[in-house]
Amino acid sequence: MRSKDQRSGGTGRQRVIVVSGGTDGMGRALALARARLGDTVIVLGSNAVKGERLLDDAVRLGARGGVEFVRVDLADISGTRSAVRRISERHDVVDALALFANRQNPGRTLTADGLERTFSVYYLSRYLLSHGLSPLLRRSATPVVVNVAGVGTRAGRLHWDDLQLESGYSTVAAQLQAGRANDLLGVSFAAQPDNPVRYVLYHPGFTRSGDLTPFRAPVRLALRTLSALAARSVDRSVAPVHGFIETPPEAPLTAVDRGRPLPLDLETLDPSDAARLDRATRELLRSVAPEEDAEEA
């Protein structure tokens, strides 16, 4: 537990940072960089081997801060809630929550909760972590959530009558829907009254990261070639996230596509859609995992 005087703002202070999807790609780069700067980093990921490798690399790189690996399948509502409980038992404050976890699903698969997997990992886990860790974030002097997704993208939509994409599933439709849902999560989270926690929606642009193992070999080869030619480096894409953590924006909600601030009146950030999704998400949680619903309210 951190004492109160360790919590206050100022440059160079040690922070407690939760990174979902911190075992690979951009999340891993952020986690290692923050640990080297002296922060305590709690990394969530499902792959134990990647988690061990991260812990080894933190030591090898001489990280001054601590790194904790929490193995969790973020497709699973009870697993995500357990991770929130575990963090809450070990820490009294979280300064920043950085949300990176995502995985492409070439076919429609269901989670143990009976939900479409992309919706669960890419959107619902971020909803549960944002709201579940909110009490700890509120105790920080400079609390911020950075949701790394695709803000600014107008493609895709919420399938209001079929959020689990029972008809017309495609990898792209699922990714775009969950991305738009994350945009709306930021809007509804930031609209909460008396909320000191800043929410940043950040689009990193095409980046040399991303787990391609779910794809067939020809698709993997094509994506790797394209990435080598056109994608940004991981460090470049992660750089702005450090800034959001060190100096959270003053506004409750900020949207940035690469380096470009976005206006908040985009149709993809519509407040009534955000309220509608928030209601639908609460109802969904009540119906598939009712016993702990109060935690996210």
Ligand SMILES: NC(=O)c1ccc[n+]([C@@H]2O[C@H](COP(=O)([O-])OP(=O)(O)OC[C@H]3O[C@@H](n4cnc5c(N)ncnc54)[C@H](OP(=O)(O)O)[C@@H]3O)[C@@H](O)[C@H]2O)c1
């Ligand atoms: N790469 C790009 O070009 C690009 C462009 C625009 C937006 N983005 C967005 O940026 C974010 C990060 O992308 P990235 O390229 O860094 O991704 P990545 O390299 O594929 O890493 C994804 C992370 O998510 C974790 N994860 C996936 N499924 C999980 C599950 N069920 N439970 C727990 N953890 C899980 C993985 O950990 P485990 O393997 O340990 O489970 C891994 O740490 C994503 O939201 C992505 O949509 C990326």
